[in-house]
Amino acid sequence: MTGLRYVYAVCRPYGTPLQAQLTGVGGDPPRLLPHHGLVAVVSHVPEADFSEEPLRAHLEDLDWLTTVARAHQGVIDALTTVTTPLPLRLGTVFRDDSGVRTMMEEREESFLRTLDRLEGRVEWGVKVYVESERTPETSAAPAPKPASGRDYLRQRRMRTKSQDDLWQRAETFATRLHETLSGVAEDSRLHAPQNPTLSGASGRNVLNAAYLVPRVKSEEFVEKVDRTKDDVPGIRVELTGPWAAYSFAGEAATGKEGP
Numbered sequence: 001m002t003g004l005r006y007v008y009a010v011c012r013p014y015g016t017p018l019q020a021q022l023t024g025v026g027g028d029p030p031r032l033l034p035h036h037g038l039v040a041v042v043s044h045v046p047e048a049d050f051s052e053e054p055l056r057a058h059l060e061d062l063d064w065l066t067t068v069a070r071a072h073q074g075v076i077d078a079l080t081t082v083t084t085p086l087p088l089r090l091g092t093v094f095r096d097d098s099g100v101r102t103m104m105e106e107r108e109e110s111f112l113r114t115l116d117r118l119e120g121r122v123e124w125g126v127k128v129y130v131e132s133e134r135t136p137e138t139s140a141a142p143a144p145k146p147a148s149g150r151d152y153l154r155q156r157r158m159r160t161k162s163q164d165d166l167w168q169r170a171e172t173f174a175t176r177l178h179e180t181l182s183g184v185a186e187d188s189r190l191h192a193p194q195n196p197t198l199s200g201a202s203g204r205n206v207l208n209a210a211y212l213v214p215r216v217k218s219e220e221f222v223e224k225v226d227r228t229k230d231d232v233p234g235i236r237v238e239l240t241g242p243w244a245a246y247s248f249a250g251e252a253a254t255g256k257e258g259p
């Protein structure tokens with residue numbers, strides 16, 4: 001099959017095959033491209049969509065990008081069940097197998113060093129949200145209609161104080177939770193809070209963190225998160241994972257790519 005080479009991840013050689021029905025970006029099954037002590041997981045993609053100019057245009061198309069991202073993530077998830085992958089950036093494309101091998105040759109030392117650090121480890125994501133519209137004060141019966149301007153201002157001050165108190169509790173809770181989870185994890189990353197307009201999640205995001213956890217300690221990590229979920233009314237905790245260690249791949253998983 002002709003076409004460009006889409007690269008999902010780099011890993012060490014492994015023996016367990018991926019599921020036979022797995023397809024990648026554009027519907028093409030992923031295959032393994034070995035080079036020295038590394039393997040690139042690749043599939044063929046059409047030049048009409050993934051050469052430099054069309055790809056740049058497609059990246060502005062949210063529906064197209066979502067479809068590609070889901071297929072990309074599907075391959076990474078499948079790899080995570082059989083090995084420790086080093087996921088590459090979405091849309092990493094090369095002209096041919098030779099280009100992929102050249103990339104692995106140039107970055108071999110960095111890839112191997114990062115794979116050594118990530119071996120046997122997965123990433124868990126934890127987010128904490130303030131559900132500002134569902135605090136105990138606001139979820140009770142509606143406040144009576146103000147009888148005067150002074151009454152209106154009093155109610156506004158009470159609502160503001162209630163919200164400020166909740167934010168303070170949320171910050172204290174998030175700080176304590178992060179310290180607790182960091183004690184189980186080998187490493188952690190604090191990401192910028194998510195924009196609710198973009199994420200679609202309800203509430204305000206006050207903690208958006210990733211944790212690098214040995215597989216053998218994942219159950220302990222999940223239990224620690226579960227024990228905190230209902231600690232503070234008006235605050236919601238979300239756990240995602242286990243994922244490939246995107247947040248801890250560092251510079252090894254980035255770099256210039258292109259056909």
